[in-house]
């Protein structure tokens with residue numbers, strides 16, 4: 001009997017192991033294919049078109065797809081050939097490999113999410129030496145050789161949300177924060193700005209800060225754990241596009257629907273959540289405009305015009321009044 005049980009357990013472990021191995025090879029294959037496709041396309045640029053590359057943080061993330069959409073509109077307008085590439089799941093090293101490849105392929109211009117990673121900074125210098133203009137988008141790489149930054153002023157966006165939360169909560173509350181990533185500058189700046197603005201409200205405090213790795217599932221898991229650990233938390237804030245939605249899921253899972261939830265970005269699901277009262281407000285960014293503007297700036301550069309080094313796109317707080 002005991003032997004039989006051991007066999008069953010062994011078979012289950014073997015099954016799980018084979019599944020994980022299969023998933024690993026499938027993902028590696030998908031990544032290899034996308035890098036390979038990029039190679040193929042780089043070998044066939046059309047004669048008189050500028051060839052530009054947009055490297056995202058996560059290929060199918062709806063926020064990055066909006067950036068892509070805006071960039072494609074501009075690329076069509078100025079007749080450029082644009083490649084949109086990025087890791088399937090957030091992976092800074094892979095992002096850097098794409099950048100390396102784009103520089104080696106001598107494309108005409110690159111748009112990439114910035115960071116302070118020394119590897120990225122040295123690639124920005126290398127690109128400048130090769131006369132390839134690079135724009136940072138969504139997150140800046142300050143003090144680097146990038147041509148310009150296009151995106152939200154992240155510190156101010158955190159501050160704006162903080163002021164809104166403080167007003168709406170009448171200066172009182174215990175807050176839990178789910179941030180997209182502890183290593184990404186945009187999220188660090190958002191949290192910093194948020195803390196700065198609630199500083200002047202002594203009855204408003206942040207109890208805990210956790211990271212979601214920009215995944216809705218992880219946001220939900222971290223939020224659930226946080227709300228269970230600190231039952232006095234009555235306000236939850238998410239700093240990336242899917243965090244607010246993850247927090248809602250967590251609140252529903254543990255029956256804490258009365259919690260006050262604030263998020264970032266204006267995805268369709270986020271606006272619906274505000275309409276139905278599940279979320280109170282969100283800090284709206286303009287990803288499509290970021291994409292459009294960055295391609296426009298590249299066009300400006302290609303046609304010999306000067307380019308400002310920092311282009312902040314508009315931000316706003318969206319609440320039930322705005323989504324009616």
Ligand code: BGC
Nearest residue numbers: 057063214239240241242264
């Ligand atoms: C951030 C992006 C991030 C996205 C993830 C946005 O708020 O600006 O950096 O990739 O959320 O969902």
